[in-house]
Amino acid sequence: MTDTALVVGGTRFIGRHAVADLTENGYRVTTLTRGNREDPFADDDRVDHIEGDRTNDRDLEAARLSADPDIVIDCVAYRPADVAAATEIFADVDGYVYVSSGAAYAAEHVPKREGETPLEACTPEQATDDSDATYGNRKAAGDREVFAAAAEGVNATSVRPCIVYGPHDYTERLDYWIDRVLTYDRVVVPGDGDNLWHRAYVEDVASALRIVAERGEPGAAYNVGDRRALTLEETLETIAAVADTTCTVVPADADALAAGGLEPTDFTLYREYPHLLDTCALADLGWESTPVEEAMARSVADHRDSDRDGNEWDPGRDAEERVLGVKETL
Structure with a gap:
């Protein structure tokens, strides 16, 4: 039955x-x-x-x-x-x-x-x-x-x-970062890039x-949650790797972001304090997670097939360019 x-x-x-x-x-x-x-x-x-x-x-x-x-x-x-x-x-x-x-x-x-x-x-x-x-x-x-x-x-x-x-994600939070990596050769991330939001x-x-x-x-x-949690910088690096492209991640502290009138919280998937869930109880039931490279490859492929670009999360490329300009002078 x-x-x-x-x-x-x-x-x-x-x-x-x-x-x-x-x-x-x-x-x-x-x-x-x-x-x-x-x-x-x-x-x-x-x-x-x-x-x-x-x-x-x-x-x-x-x-x-x-x-x-x-x-x-x-x-x-x-x-x-x-x-x-x-x-x-x-x-x-x-x-x-x-x-x-x-x-x-x-x-x-x-x-x-x-x-x-x-x-x-x-x-x-x-x-x-x-x-x-x-x-x-x-x-x-x-x-x-x-x-x-x-x-x-x-x-x-x-x-x-x-x-x-993953595929069909209507929130478009990860789509914003995928679009940035696929579109630009330099991408601003807030802080030192090591912030972690599981x-x-x-x-x-x-x-x-x-x-x-x-x-x-x-x-x-x-x-x-993913059994291997990625920092924001690792996330962008993984996107670039599975998309077979290159992208330089440019971390920017609060002072550098201020040059563009930005704050760290203007960027989606940024969290000042790490958010990490213990998934051992679920794993004990026999559950396994997809390797992050495979999961990201599927997410990038779905992004390319969709019309999602994460635009609602965009802090403004002009503002980011000002931040990049400040970083170049340091």
Whole structure:
């Protein structure tokens, strides 16, 4: 008998890759989305689609009855109330997995470990907010809903990715840096280039969701990120290597950036304090990550085939040229 899976959200990025991973591993998959975006699985006879709003409990219940899932991957739960409703509606499935975030961690520990590093608090006001400022608070509160459901016997788990990159990445954060490397022979990076913001390749996140659904311990949270974390300078060097091009990385401190009217935080994927997740618990379940060179090569190939350029993250090339001019005089 074929195993069945319901992916709540499954057409855009993480959910899209989760659907692909599940079908490749023999699952019959149903996606639940609002139908606002083109369905990449419209012609795939292994994937069914239900139109509905995951914030509507009746739509979740209808999806449960229609899909009769063995496992549920919940990619678009952004408020703790969403998780509370889902763990109740899907209380009898073999595995419910909530997609949380590394942003749920409240302390700047290196690395951040499940069950040890404190989570963000979440006030009632934050729990119903939709701003970026409360994202980590709401994800942490969702984790606590998972823990509470597991204590009542629900096979619920949580997966915490760090920043996710790879094919179909609509955030275009890595696309900005890929575009810079492919376009210019000199690229400004803030600081000394050694800042570290842990990232997770999207196909590895997808496999982690399935593996945790199948083998995870109810009530546990699992970090997911590349097993080899790259600094920002190493990221650009890896992009250049897999793209078979050359690029000089030019680190610029705050004083040099000021010549262009820039600050370090004007650059995407820059973080002053390192953000690194311990992924040992996930690896203990048999999960493996894609080598970063292979993951980056796929990301660069997808970038070239897309119209994404990360322009919304662009601090301005004219400003960067002024910074490069200052660096040349030093």
